[in-house]
Amino acid sequence: MVIDTLIFDWDGTLADSIGHIVSTMQSAAVAVGLPVPSDEAVKGIIGLGLPEAAAVLFPQRPDLAVPVVEAYRDIYLSDDQQAVPLFAGVRQALDDWREEGYLLAVATGKGRRGLNRVLGQHDLLDYFDATRCADETVSKPDPAMLHQILRQLGRGSGAAVMVGDSCFDIQMAHNAGVRAVGVSYGAQSRGQLEQLTPAVCVDRFVELAPWLSGQRAGSRGIGLERV
Known part of the structure; x- marks a missing residue:
């Protein structure tokens, strides 16, 4: 089947925001009296919804899960005066x-x-055909987010x-029966992503276009042969 729908993660995929997320989570931990997680620990939960991320990072203090989530949101929004840049290309x-x-x-x-804040900062608020956030549905890697987007788009x-x-x-894509593409320049390494067997893993965003062109050309070729 020809690919005609491209669904992107935001942080670490379209936007160069990983460092900001890491520092914000560490500041939130300090604000509520929790041990400061390492950079790698925070990178390991990026992609989850905030409540799920807090549960993974601070399992010893479930009573502080809500306060740390609130602290994170307050710090992130107050510090986010300038738009985090999009990756090159x-x-x-x-x-x-x-x-x-x-x-x-x-x-x-x-x-x-x-999400609406950063989309507005980049003049992308009405740009995408569909968007879905973790506080509107089930967190990744559950496939619900992708199922809802695909249903909305038909x-x-x-x-x-x-x-x-x-x-x-990658896990969410597999769970939804959607082809997965990993990008190694964000939160997790190529080695970590390739363990989950994405269709391809790219090191720069600009490498996506040639791969997509090849996929589309291949699909058309198969269709012509069958005719």
Whole structure:
């Protein structure tokens, strides 16, 4: 089936925000009196919804899960005065794919308030055909987020690709029957992502376009042979 729907994670996939997330979570831990997690520990939960992330990072203090989530949100939104930059080539590629007729969507562990804020900062608020946030549905790696996006767009799983930088993105794609593409420049390494067998793993965002072109050309070729 020809790919015509591209679904992206936000943090670490489209936006260069991993460092900001790490420092914010560490500050939130300090604010509520929890041990400060390491950079790698925080990177390991990026992609989850905030409550799920807090449960993984601070299992010894479930009583502080809600306070640390609230502290994170307060710090993140108060510090986020300037837009976190998009990765090189992202905006041009998105524009090109829209011109080519792809449907574009975002499936993120961010909350709706946070996603709308960053989309607005980049003048992308009405840009995507569908978006879904962790506070609107079940957290990754459950497939609900992708199922809801595909249902909204009227597309089947075979027509879509999920692009993300975390193992949760790859697992969610597999759980939804959607092709998974890993990006190694975000939260987790190529080695970590490839353990979950994505269709491909790229080291730069600009490498996605040639891969997609090859997939589309291959699908068309198969269709012609069958005719």
